[in-house]
Amino acid sequence: MDKQSVIHNFETHVSAGKAAFFKSYGMDFVMGKREGAWIHDMDGDKRLFNCHSNGGVFNLGHHNPEIVNTLRSALDDLDIGNHHFMSQERTALARQITDGMPGDLNVCIFSVGGGEAVDLALKLALGHTGRSKIVSASGGFHGHTGLALTVGDAQYRDPFGVPNPNMSQIPFNDATALANALDADVAAVILETVPSTLGMVMPEPGYLQEVRALCDKHGALLIMDEVQSGLGRTGKLWAFEHAEIIPDMVITGKGLSGGIYPIAATVIRDPLDKIFKQDPFIHISTYGGAELGCRVARKVLDISSDPKFLNRVEAAGLRVREGLDKLMQKYPKFLTGIRQSGLMIGLELRDEYGGPALTKAAYDQDLLMIYANNDTSISQFLPPLIISDDEIDWVLDRLNRALNAARKIRTALIARQKSSGLLKKFSGNG
Ligand SMILES: Cc1ncc(COP(=O)(O)O)c(C=O)c1O
Structure with missing residues (x-):
């Protein structure tokens, strides 16, 4: 089945609501190959680094x-x-x-x-x-x-x-x-x-x-x-x-x-x-x-449960934190705080539009990040626990660009919310 047919059939037979939601955000991603921290679009022309890990399902990466x-x-x-x-x-x-x-x-x-x-x-x-x-x-x-x-x-x-x-x-x-x-x-x-x-x-x-x-x-x-x-x-x-x-x-x-x-x-x-x-x-x-x-x-x-693995999570958390602190200094009005324990991280954003705006901006920068559904001012940041130092640096670089773009997207979302009432939830969980 080609991608357009999948989308059409998904809309008809699986979830018309989700199909409409993704269309409204210009996200026509259909999961194809997956490996390590990456998930690929079925057409192979886009891939996303998974910084959500499905709430911890993919702690050890995809298809470990x-x-x-x-x-x-x-x-x-x-x-x-x-x-x-x-x-x-x-x-x-x-x-x-x-x-x-x-x-x-x-x-x-x-x-x-x-x-x-x-x-x-x-x-x-x-x-x-x-x-x-x-x-x-x-x-x-x-x-x-x-x-x-x-x-x-x-x-x-x-x-x-x-x-x-x-x-x-x-x-x-x-x-x-x-x-x-x-x-x-x-x-x-x-x-x-x-x-x-x-x-x-x-x-x-x-x-x-x-x-x-x-x-x-x-x-x-x-x-x-x-x-x-x-x-x-x-x-x-x-x-x-x-x-x-x-x-x-x-x-x-x-x-x-x-x-x-x-x-x-x-x-x-x-x-x-x-x-x-x-x-x-x-x-x-x-x-x-x-x-x-x-x-x-x-x-x-x-x-x-290997102590070496758990120590690595701790060390990765510290490296991420260093980068996030710098980003907080760079975007003090948009990234206003960080909640963290190891690699369980929440980014405090300016207001309830911040999470949806960053989800979209991150997607455009090839990062999968999902905001917290019960407090959309927080972006969940849950990379796989196997993330390497190089990957952390790459993700932080992309996050920098995403935060920059998210500020504009937030303004557009507010305007859209006013005209159409559209600020739908991305997911029902984690
Ligand atoms: C903290 C917590 N408890 C329970 C559940 C439910 O798990 P499941 O979706 O496997 O039923 C979730 C799912 O996201 C969760 O985040």
């Missing part, structure tokens, strides 16, 4: 040869397995994940994607505590599936008329607000360690420890969503390690798949296993923890 070879050889002897039986592959992966977790976070329940893993965590929290309420952060994002949808932003729920009884939201980094929201009927508090869709808001020093203490005081479980922040993104395997807390449950997904075979997991503390001990078949996910995916995830963990 080690991951691809792992899947290839796994196909010689495995399929998805059978969720009824005991499994060598699920056991080995669960062992590897829990060995890297503190305390008695010893049990893994596998899912296909992050939303499903969050749903399971919330369901379990309600069942285990016998309580009925969940508290989450305003502007946080945990997926678009059942219960995950109910603890996220209303904008993704209200158009579908999905109710969210018993769910309440508090501002991230506000321990007083959390203290006021907690009572004897709160089953759990769920937080992204670094809320990404809210714009890479870094937890203030001491905040997560306070959250842990408040949950303990009120008997609520603490669920940390590490779908984006985990697997080395912040320079530690899990971002909650920076705060030295032990959550009751941890969610991982996205990058665990290497972008090659979908898999996600909810890691729970031993005592939370009670319901599953009573009825081990009470929760089923046919493809959750597919054995092929387990092999892939083990390879991802081998690579991502």
Whole structure:
């Protein structure tokens, strides 16, 4: 199929809304070849350096040869397995994940994607505590599936008329607000360690420890969503390690798949296993923890938990920061601040038009950068963790040009917004 036919058929059979959106921004990119940090247009005449990594899915780059070879050889002897039986592959992966977790976070329940893993965590929290309420952060994002949808932003729920009884939201980094929201009927508090869709808001020093203490005081479980922040993104395997807390449950997904075979997991503390001990078949996910995916995830963990790899993420983060500081001096009115932990980075821009303007300007400079959907004044900056020093320098040079151009695009967007009301969202997540 030629490119125009793909676009036409995409519009008719997949998403007319997305096709119209991309047309309005002059972005007719259809994904073709992908490799390392690069994704190519199917016609081969444009390529983009991926500075979004799909929220951490492509931490190890696209089509990472080690991951691809792992899947290839796994196909010689495995399929998805059978969720009824005991499994060598699920056991080995669960062992590897829990060995890297503190305390008695010893049990893994596998899912296909992050939303499903969050749903399971919330369901379990309600069942285990016998309580009925969940508290989450305003502007946080945990997926678009059942219960995950109910603890996220209303904008993704209200158009579908999905109710969210018993769910309440508090501002991230506000321990007083959390203290006021907690009572004897709160089953759990769920937080992204670094809320990404809210714009890479870094937890203030001491905040997560306070959250842990408040949950303990009120008997609520603490669920940390590490779908984006985990697997080395912040320079530690899990971002909650920076705060030295032990959550009751941890969610991982996205990058665990290497972008090659979908898999996600909810890691729970031993005592939370009670319901599953009573009825081990009470929760089923046919493809959750597919054995092929387990092999892939083990390879991802081998690579991502290596101290040398994590040190490199830290060093790459410092090099990026040096360049960003210079850009901040050059464009003080447009690039107004930087949020950063390792290679989990948010660029604070002038206003809510800044993110969309930079996304477009970056695209024109061959960079894929996506603004935070729940705070469009922040541009997410999540290069693959395997980025080399030369690539960092190249990206910073292109970002310099993009920031320069984004200022004009912002002015045009404001004019367009006034005439047509057009400032649509780029993505529904990360
Ligand atoms: C922090 C966080 N949690 C959960 C999810 C949901 O994951 P999935 O899209 O795999 O269902 C996402 C997706 O972007 C996410 O960013």
